[in-house]
Amino acid sequence: DTAVSQTPKYLVTQMGNDKSIKCEQNLGHDTMYWYKQDSKKFLKIMFSYNNKELIINETVPNRFSPKSPDKAHLNLHINSLELGDSAVYFCASSQGGTGWGTDTQYFGPGTRLTVL
Amino acid sequence: KNQVEQSPQSLIILEGKNCTLQCNYTVSPFSNLRWYKQDTGRGPVSLTIMTFSENTKSNGRYTATLDADTKQSSLHITASQLSDSASYICVVSGRSGGGADGLTFGKGTHLIIQP
Numbered sequence: 001d002t003a004v005s006q007t008p009k010y011l012v013t014q015m016g017n018d019k020s021i022k023c024e025q026n027l028g029h030d031t032m033y034w035y036k037q038d039s040k041k042f043l044k045i046m047f048s049y050n051n052k053e054l055i056i057n058e059t060v061p062n063r064f065s066p067k068s069p070d071k072a073h074l075n076l077h078i079n080s081l082e083l084g085d086s087a088v089y090f091c092a093s094s095q096g097g098t099g100w101g102t103d104t105q106y107f108g109p110g111t112r113l114t115v116l
Numbered sequence: 117k118n119q120v121e122q123s124p125q126s127l128i129i130l131e132g133k134n135c136t137l138q139c140n141y142t143v144s145p146f147s148n149l150r151w152y153k154q155d156t157g158r159g160p161v162s163l164t165i166m167t168f169s170e171n172t173k174s175n176g177r178y179t180a181t182l183d184a185d186t187k188q189s190s191l192h193i194t195a196s197q198l199s200d201s202a203s204y205i206c207v208v209s210g211r212s213g214g215g216a217d218g219l220t221f222g223k224g225t226h227l228i229i230q231p
Contacts, residue, residue, distance in 0.1 A: 004159075040223070041154075041203060041223070041224055041226075042221065042223055042224075043160070043205065043221050044221065090159050090160070092159070102148050102165050102167060104162045104165065105160075105162060106162075107159030107160050107161070108159050109157075109158060109159055110157070110158070110159055
């Protein structure tokens with residue numbers, strides 16, 4: 001069984017479009033995260049949600065908005081896509097609800113977004 | 117400024133050999149240090165998580181060490197296998213209990229194991 005899943009795996013779109021990436025975890029974890037990995041493979045945290053509350057919000061553009069319909073899902077909406085948004089986006093989850101304790105994070109397979 | 121520096125940037129070794137990857141950090145106050153393995157085209161997988169009081173932690177053929185005084189960590193891989201080819205990322209948490217502004221990522225070491 002897949003622990004953390006993301007859809008789609010690949011997303012190719014034009015500048016200016018609005019798109020969403022979905023994430024689901026079946027681990028019963030309390031906290032979910034979104035990361036961005038750029039072309040240099042540098043991982044950067046974007047958001048996390050704990051019990052439907054945003055507890056981490058890095059300095060990302062407000063064109064990016066996380067949406068959590070329930071504890072098992074954290075979707076990422078991106079408005080007015082720009083060329084610089086091209087990257088691989090990873091979803092992750094952990095049991096702990098305090099953000100960055102010692103709980104193990106489990107990552108999804110990633111979504112490769114290409115903006116043309 | 118909180119920083120995590122990893123070395124080398126890339127490393128090529130023969131199958132069966134050992135290797136050691138380095139991580140130096142300036143994150144303060146320190147909470148914990150993590151090593152992740154990321155295969156090409158996959159998400160990172162946690163290898164170890166070490167707190168201030170832990171000096172060594174093993175996970176199979178992977179052994180991580182931590183010297184909180186010198187702010188250095190290493191990841192030693194024993195008897196390397198082709199499946200060890202991946203990027204290894206060091207991540208340091210600078211706050212206990214939370215806050216993404218306390219999380220600092222290294223840029224990773226790209227390891228290639230040759231047969």
